[in-house]
Amino acid sequence: MLSLKLKKHWANFKLDLDLEIKPAFTALFGPSGAGKTTTLNLIAGLCRPVKGEILIDDRILYSEKKGINISPQDRGVGYIFQESRLFPHYSVQKNIEFGLTGTPQEKRRFSFSEIVEVAGLAALLTRMPADLSGGEKQRVALARAILASPDYLLMDEPLAALDLTARLSFLKFLQEIYRKFKLPILYVTHDLASVLNFADEVVILQNGKNIGYGRPYAQLDQMIAAPLVSSADIANIIEMKVTSDKSSKGLTEASCGELSLVLPHLDCTIGEKLTLNIPASEIIIGVKKPDGLSATNILPGKITDIHHLGERILVDVAAGPKFTIEIIPATVERLGLQTGKDVFLIFKASSFRRLG
């Protein structure tokens, strides 16, 4: 449990937080200037609150009343910055080892080889940071931070510089890290759309105040969230297994339980696992089984929820895995969509993007 009771004032900004965050993959979300980065810096000890307390479980990191201010080194908090901040004079290997060297033997929970393998960095160890792509840099920064064996991992929009596909694959990887190592993550972003599928909890921050905390999709219904996801695509991440390879026809077939999809030909082998993304705006919803379409993937499903995001509507449909479909309000009325209704989802094979 990460408890924050903080106040900090500047000439034109006031941060006032009162929050208890469960150990999970938590997204800290808000518009620019809401105080997200400041919150991380306060937890990390890189800047100092005026009043209040910061605790991880019952360990006090800062307490104004008790006069405690633990130094950043001793807080047991890892920090992945927006600009990765790899040391430019060290190779990837030395960068990663830097996290290990400063950690006393009895506090070390991870080994170099283990983390390098999970992060898929074995081939990059001799490279210098300047020769890495944005996504690779952040993987190195993450490996480096984990090797310092922190109790909590703070991340400040680490994917801002990446394109959507790279961003989603990194988030997927992060989710695995969280599940594998049980390392709680506080992940700052202003792009709620891309974390929806990965985060366990979302904290919503506005004008320096926490105004919401809970399950990601539940938080979407908050008015504040609407303009913030307005321009972004909501992703649907599904994991499938390749069942047949019809490269002669330029197609690949993949399945996930009952669900079976025909995809454009992918370079993969039968039995291989695929992680795919299809944007919510590229799925068509129908109330009758359509006929005579060029699209080959038509799935029956049931509406489980309808979220309103200002002018946008998100419909959750259980069709094997859960899909989120974006439609305009008029469609809801025209088709009489409501929770529990049976519908059909239509996908164009070319709308799927492979993440891993």
Added chain:
Amino acid sequence: MNDQLQIILLSLKIATLSTLIIIPIGTYLGWLFSRKRFIGKSLLDGLVNIPLVLPPVVTGYLLLILLGPSGFIGRFLKEWFGINLAFTWWAAVIASGVVSFPLLVRSVRVAIDVVDPKLEDAGRMLRASEARVFFKITIPLAANGIIAGSVLAFARALGEFGATIIFAGNILGKTQTIPLAVFTYFNQPDGASKATSLLIVAVVISYLSILLNELMLRRMKNA
């Protein structure tokens, strides 16, 4: 060994030693000026930089007042440790060091200003102690600038005249460095020919130092 060669070697020895002594002190002070705020910072800054603008002869005189046999500090050095610095080889090292010190401190300060403090914070978040941040992040990233400053300080030390002649004297084989020898030769009727080899060495070393300084500064900018 002829006089000229002896003079050149002595000069190199004095300039090298004085530079080696001021590198750690100058690096620490440059870092302090770049990264820290403390009471008396401007006062200390002024003190360090005075030799840059003070006539070197005056600096030498002040050194004599401080460290000479009857000076404020020199008196105690003599009484307690039996050390007399003035007019020794060590006096030449101290005079060169004091005069070239501000050049080093300024270069280091600029070099450390250029190092992104965010990288130091990244180090702290990886449990690196302040000392480790300093030695493993700040210093390596400022290295080119520190080397550039050291080379400049070395060249300045090699050319030191005013403070040396007052505080260390002009003693052949002991404190007579290249500039002092050139000065001496020009006061002798047949001196000009003796001075030639010294002039060439002085010009070559100074020129190489400036080249190296430029190279390091360029590398610092490109890093």
